[in-house]
Amino acid sequence: xxxxxxxxxxxxxxxxxxxxxxxxxxxxxxxxxxxxxxxxxxxxxxxxxxxxxxxxxxxxxxxxxxxxxxxxxxxxxxxxxxxxxxxxxxxxxxxxxxxxxxxxxxxxxxxxxxxxxxxxxxxxxxxxxxxxxxxxxxxxxxxxxxxxxxxxxxxxxxxxxxxxxxxxxxxxxxxxxxxxxxxxxxxxxxxxxxxxxxxxxxxxxxxxxxxxxxxxxxxxxxxxxxxxxxxxxxxxxxxxxxxxxxxxxxxxxxxxxxxxxxxxxxxxxxxxxxxxxxxxxxxxxxxxxxxxxxxxxxxxxxxxxxxxxxxxxxxxxxxxxxxxxxxxxxxxxxxxxxxxxxxxxxxxxxxxxxxxxxxxxxxxxxxxxxxxxxxxxxxxxxxxxxxxxxxxxxxxxxxxxxxxxxxxxxxxxxxxxxxxxxxxxxxxxxxxxxxxxxxxxxxxxxxxxxxxxxxxxxxxxxxxxxxxxxxxxxxxxxxxxxxxxxxxxxxxxxxxxxxxxxxxxxxxxxxxxxxxxxxxxxxxxxxxxxxxxxxxxxxxxxxxxxxxxxxxxxxxxxxxxxxxxxxxxxxxxxxxxxxxxxxxxxxxxxxxxxxxxx
RNA sequence: CGGGGCGUGGUGCAGGGGUAGCACGCCACUUUUGGGAAGUGGAGGUCGGCGGUUCGAAUCCGCCCGCCCCGACCA
Numbered sequence: 025x026x027x028x029x030x031x032x033x034x035x036x037x038x039x040x041x042x043x044x045x046x047x048x049x050x051x052x053x054x055x056x057x058x059x060x061x062x063x064x065x066x067x068x069x070x071x072x073x074x075x076x077x078x079x080x081x082x083x084x085x086x087x088x089x090x091x092x093x094x095x096x097x098x099x100x101x102x103x104x105x106x107x108x109x110x111x112x113x114x115x116x117x118x119x120x121x122x123x124x125x126x127x128x129x130x131x132x133x134x135x136x137x138x139x140x141x142x143x144x145x146x147x148x149x150x151x152x153x154x155x156x157x158x159x160x161x162x163x164x165x166x167x168x169x170x171x172x173x174x175x176x177x178x179x180x181x182x183x184x185x186x187x188x189x190x191x192x193x194x195x196x197x198x199x200x201x202x203x204x205x206x207x208x209x210x211x212x213x214x215x216x217x218x219x220x221x222x223x224x225x226x227x228x229x230x231x232x233x234x235x236x237x238x239x240x241x242x243x244x245x246x247x248x249x250x251x252x253x254x255x256x257x258x259x260x261x262x263x264x265x266x267x268x269x270x271x272x273x274x275x276x277x278x279x280x281x282x283x284x285x286x287x288x289x290x291x292x293x294x295x296x297x298x299x300x301x302x303x304x305x306x307x308x309x310x311x312x313x314x315x316x317x318x319x320x321x322x323x324x325x326x327x328x329x330x331x332x333x334x335x336x337x338x339x340x341x342x343x344x345x346x347x348x349x350x351x352x353x354x355x356x357x358x359x360x361x362x363x364x365x366x367x368x369x370x371x372x373x374x375x376x377x378x379x380x381x382x383x384x385x386x387x388x389x390x391x392x393x394x395x396x397x398x399x400x401x402x403x404x405x406x407x408x409x410x411x412x413x414x415x416x417x418x419x420x421x422x423x424x425x426x427x428x429x430x431x432x433x434x435x436x437x438x439x440x441x442x443x444x445x446x447x448x449x450x451x452x453x454x455x456x457x458x459x460x461x462x463x464x465x466x467x468x469x470x471x472x473x474x475x476x477x478x479x480x481x482x483x484x485x486x487x488x489x490x491x492x493x494x495x496x497x498x499x500x501x502x503x504x505x506x507x508x509x510x511x512x513x514x515x516x517x518x519x520x521x522x523x524x525x526x527x528x529x530x531x532x533x534x535x536x537x538x539x540x541x542x543x544x545x546x547x548x549x550x551x552x553x554x555x556x557x558x559x560x561x562x563x564x565x566x567x568x569x570x571x572x573x574x575x576x577x578x579x580x581x582x583x584x585x586x587x588x589x590x591x592x593x594x595x596x597x598x599x600x601x602x603x604x605x606x607x608x609x610x611x612x613x614x615x616x617x618x619x620x621x622x
Numbered sequence: 623c624g625g626g627g628c629g630u631g632g633u634g635c636a637g638g639g640g641u642a643g644c645a646c647g648c649c650a651c652u653u654u655u656g657g658g659a660a661g662u663g664g665a666g667g668u669c670g671g672c673g674g675u676u677c678g679a680a681u682c683c684g685c686c687c688g689c690c691c692c693g694a695c696c697a
Contacts, residue, residue, distance in 0.1 A: 033632090033633090033647085035632095035633055035634085035646090035647090036633075036634075036645095036646060036647080036658070037633065037634045037635090037646080038633085038634080039633095039634080039689090039690075040634085041627090041628090041690055041691060042690080057689090059688085059689085060688085060689065060690090108697070111697080112697060114695095115695090115696070115697075116697090131697070132697070134697090163696080163697090165695080165696060166623075166694080166695045166696070167623095167693090167694085167695070167696080169690090169691080174696075241696090330694095330695095341695095342694095342695095343623090343694065343695085344694075488657095504656095506655065506656060507654090507655045507656095508655080509655090536655095537655090537658090538654085538655055538656090538657085538658075538659055539655060539656045539657065539658095540655090540656075540657040540658045540659080541657085541658050541659090542656095542657090542658095543656075543657050543658085544657065544658050545658085547657090556656080558655085558656065559655085559656090560656065561656095568656090
């Protein structure tokens with residue numbers, strides 16, 4: 025490809041408020057935004073995307089996946105049968121066709137897979153199978169952000185395993201678990217696996233694969249001692265032994281102006297962890313039903329784990345309550361507690377940790393007053409006890425008690441043991457050996473391509489631009505000619521021909537532009553190897569070879585092809601070594617996670 | 623959905639009641655050619671939309687639309 029013929033320009037600047045790695049993708053002409061959360065891929069970005077797709081196909085085929093393609097536009101009926109038409113609120117984009125028929129844009133493809141399975145699988149002899157496609161999804165996110173990190177339209181590699189039973193599902197799940205490490209590593213992105221929320225799918229097990237970075241929007245909890253790793257949404261911490269001190273008499277104490285945990289603990293000169301903090305939410309327990317007041321009671325310093333709270337009460341929708349709503353339920357914002365609240369007024373969910381503590385401080389539901397010697401089991405009504413406090417740095421690990429650490433990450437992929445939910449509702453059944461009809465056991469596994477590209481850019485850039493791995497860079501070699509000297513042009517042209525004929529992917533900057541411009545563009549685009557032909561290099565009887573990250577050296581003109589091929593080989597070799605270094609620990613991890621041989 | 627910010631040539635931005643500006647990019651010519659060259663000349667904008675105030679609106683007011691950031695949310 026000649027730069028003089030390329031569609032898509034580089035830019036000197038991008039909007040300043042965007043994420044830095046995303047600014048580079050914009051400036052390098054990889055992607056361009058059309059609307060909120062909706063992007064075009066320009067030829068540069070599309071080439072990289074194609075390379076990511078190739079990696080995905082190779083790895084999915086390697087575990088026995090069969091590629092197919094399912095539609096993005098789908099009839100509502102399918103979604104009504106699975107129940108998701110009603111259970112998913114605004115994220116599912118709905119519209120009508122010309123006949124007024126309800127339609128939806130696919131936000132994933134479980135329904136269609138189950139529908140296809142119903143029609144194409146009838147016997148245990150037809151199982152197991154793994155199918156996948158790389159296809160557009162649309163999720164009308166309330167808020168896109170971070171460039172490609174969270175978009176509304178995106179491409180996903182989603183695969184689906186079809187098995188006779190749970191044991192088969194576990195094999196497919198394990199295969200994907202390994203493949204997802206391989207795929208990320210081949211794309212040049214280091215990832216970790218964390219336990220994740222199974223959500224309303226109600227499956228048995230789910231993992232997310234995370235690229236650790238401060239700009240990530242997921243919060244993750246790790247134990248460096250035993251290896252426990254979980255999304256904060258599902259992270260559990262160790263519980264202390266119940267306190268044994270006798271329960272003392274409940275008393276009201278005046279605490280003027282102390283409406284926050286910090287103020288309260290300072291005023292009473294107690295540790296914040298001695299406070300039973302009540303946080304008020306409004307929860308819709310069923311779609312389109314009036315929201316109910318929910319009190320989440322957690323230790324003073326803790327945040328409420330919203331996913332746990334949602335799961336605990338089966339909420340369809342959950343939001344923080346306004347002071348008025350708290351008041352209507354009989355509470356007093358800032359001085360709130362479950363004390364004295366009727367079952368009609370509020371649903372009370374308490375952190376299990378607090379049931380093991382004695383003589384805490386809680387709100388008195390009276391402005392300016394709190395309660396001392398508050399004992400959760402004795403002094404109020406509790407509807408549900410669960411682990412509600414979000415795991416925080418230093419909390420004890422549930423497995424080994426060591427202090428946990430908390431980090432941020434980007435979810436690049438997830439894997440899900442679905443079970444039989446979709447096969448039952450959509451009739452994906454098979455006959456077993458004795459002629460009994462059984463529901464197919466399903467798993468689903470997703471990787472977002474745009475997000476993967478964002479992770480690649482985030483991991484591989486410097487102050488001059490992208491520094492892409494050779495496995496995903498849009499071109500392998502940037503060929504730069506300096507000046508318009510006849511001999512320079514001649515050597516550059518012949519080098520371009522020679523490399524291209526040898527199958528090397530070359531981006532030849534043949535423009536009549538100054539060297540600085542050409543170097544800057546090659547750097548910005550992140551092309552891993554650069555060949556420069558210039559009057560200066562000709563004086564040394566050849567061309568200059570330089571890695572994107574590395575020092576230049578001169579090579580004789582009649583060895584350019586050989587030198588380039590060797591350097592490309594070296595780059596590939598180094599990347600393979602890096603990939604295997606990433607995969608080394610995975611075998612042990614698999615054994616630890618699933619048991620048996622890795 | 624709440625809070626904040628922004629919308630002005632292709633890109634990034636300034637201007638903030640008197641008729642549109644800078645840098646980069648683009649076109650032409652000349653001189654240049656190892657880290658975003660220089661000169662000369664040029665093209666390019668109904669200032670997001672609609673309505674209002676005013677002698678006069680990019681500028682003030684109202685409504686709407688779009689985009690970004692924080693939060694809620696994120697099957």
